[in-house]
Amino acid sequence: MRYEPVIGMEVHVELNTQSKMFCACRADIFGAAPNTHVCPVCLGMPGVLPVINQKAVEYTIMLGQALNCEIQLHNVFARKNYFYPDLPKGYQISQYELPLCLNGYVDVQPEGSPEPRRIRIRRVHLEEDTGKLTHVGDYSLVDLNRAGVPLVEIVTEADIHSAEEAYLYVSKLRQIVRYLGISTGDMEKGAMRCEVNLSLKNAATGEWGTKVEIKNLNSFRSVRNAIEYEVQRQEKVLAEGGAVEQVTMGWDENRQVTFVQRVKEGDVGYRYFPEPDLPPLYLEASWVEQIRAGLPELPDAKLARYTTDYGLTDKEAAVLAEDRATAEYFEAVVQAAADFPGVTPKQVSNWISGELFRLLSESGLEIGQVNIAPAHLAALIALVNANTINQTAAKKTFKVMFETGRAPKDIVRELGLEQISDAGQLEQLVRQVIADNPEAVERYRSGQEKVLGFLVGQVMRASRGKANPQLVGDLLKKELQTG
């Protein structure tokens, strides 16, 4: 029997606002001492009133728009009731029947698939994060710094069919929240957390199996591994004639297995009802449109533009569009290149994904810290195009630019890197190399044309890397034929 995995995902993303969702405590709690970003509101003291953080609403609308959702103007917050010490009020303020965003989609491109796969987004809603528990012996220690941090939940339809697609989806989501600047998207620090709903569909009958939920997937790797593991586990249960139980599972990162956490109860257990402490939101359509107009260009649009307008390959475009800072640097250099006729986006792309990335990874710096002015990089490429310097000298110059931020022209002059394109000057070196390498010359003349490369290298060395290699090749050929 063949089974197809049918997967839906719920992803929680912490927003990087200044303050919490319903109070003025600072929302950036990473590394803070326990219970130092708390106040009567987020501690759930009696008699306090929550007030909605407008920025958090704005960020959620931005995300909904980036995910092609319909933005709902009429919004109601709801209480989700349950008892757990990470939730001081005894309920979480969330959204239930009337979320901010509905009916969107994200396209992902699996390796080797001709068409992208569309993953539909059912809803995006805004809520508050809960506190953190640490279990110590017979006790649990409660830190409520995280309680009340704005959190969005993004729910897909069951449109994901493999661990790879789930991985691509989560990567894309992180890329989008980072482009929008609404979250760090940092899974390792808990700013993004995933849950998976998984069932196996019988490929022959089309019948759907029992849905199992896997919670607390806190890295890209665990998303991929937990899905692969759970698919195999369920296939085995079914192959042995057993039945898959409807349960909530956890993922054991150390043992790389899923384990049953508890039997799932339905939504009814949460007794949702409209939050009486928060008046409803009736958003102005004009505000929503204003937010839309302010959205940055997103990775998909950049990718399309880089390939059609700039003639880059899909792969080159994807490397540059991967994060917003790289894309913006690339575009700044392309724009600066307008003053240097002949400098192409392709050349800019090569320099960024080649030498610049190499130096960045060597130095441990990020692209935002690069102090090569976009016009300087464009100027460097123009120097190569004009044969003023050769490729070796260009790389040398680039390294100094990376270290000092100085203009390429000055560096080239100072280090004397100008390419020697004067035939008269080079002919001397060519004759010298021919005289010094009789054996190689002999082999060349007997038909081993590859030896030419060696001879060019000798001339380059004699010129201390400054000779125009193409011209050297031409001169060598001429000299060897006549000589």
Next chain:
Amino acid sequence: MAKLSRQEVEYIAELAKLTLSDEEKQQFREQLSAILEYAAILQQVDTTGIPPTASAIPLKNVMRPDEAGLSLSNEEALFNAPDAQDGCFRVKAVLDDTP
């Protein structure tokens, strides 16, 4: 309107994490049923054509700018805590069954 069943009372008690004696179950069955009957009177009002509302207060769109302010100190936060350790509230161990 039918009375709440005993099972319904037990389910509600379970959600509220309450342990009830048999007498209490009977008592709450009566009391909760009386509340439901009272609510049923309201449900007789014809609301055809009236959009549902989530709030009876004539307020809407109350939002605040995203500005961080002061929080409590750790001492203040834990001042009323029955039990504390390492700057945290301390509670009896709970199974990790957060919904």
